[in-house]
Amino acid sequence: MKIDPPAPSAPPLHRTPATGPAPSPAAAEAVERPKEAASASAHVHSLPTAVGRSDFDAARVAAIREDIRAGRYEIRPERIADGLLASVRDLLDPKGGA
Structure with a gap:
C-alpha cells in the first residue's frame, strides 16, 4: 500500500479593510434584516399566548x-x-377544505 505525502497547506488569506465607497442601500438593508427577523420571531412566539390558547x-x-423510556411507546x-x-x-383541495 502506497501512502502519498501530505499535501501542502494553503497559505492563510489576508484581508485588507475596505476603503472603497459607502455601502450600497442593499447592504444597509441586509444589516437591518436580523433586527427585523428578531422582531418578527418575537411576534410569532407571542401569538399563541395572545389568543389565549396553546x-x-x-x-x-x-x-x-415516560412511555419511550419504559419501552411502551408504539409507532x-x-x-x-x-x-x-x-x-x-x-392542502390540495381546491374548495378550501369545506
Missing part, C-alpha cells in the same frame, strides 16, 4: 417521554401515513 400539552409530552406507520395523506389532501 398547542403544547406538557402533560402529554411527559406521558410520551404506527400506517397512522402516520394516513395523517400525512389527509394533510396533503386538505
Whole structure:
C-alpha cells in the first residue's frame, strides 16, 4: 500500500479593510434584516399566548417521554401515513377544505 505525502497547506488569506465607497442601500438593508427577523420571531412566539390558547400539552409530552423510556411507546406507520395523506389532501383541495 502506497501512502502519498501530505499535501501542502494553503497559505492563510489576508484581508485588507475596505476603503472603497459607502455601502450600497442593499447592504444597509441586509444589516437591518436580523433586527427585523428578531422582531418578527418575537411576534410569532407571542401569538399563541395572545389568543389565549396553546398547542403544547406538557402533560402529554411527559406521558410520551415516560412511555419511550419504559419501552411502551408504539409507532404506527400506517397512522402516520394516513395523517400525512389527509394533510396533503386538505392542502390540495381546491374548495378550501369545506
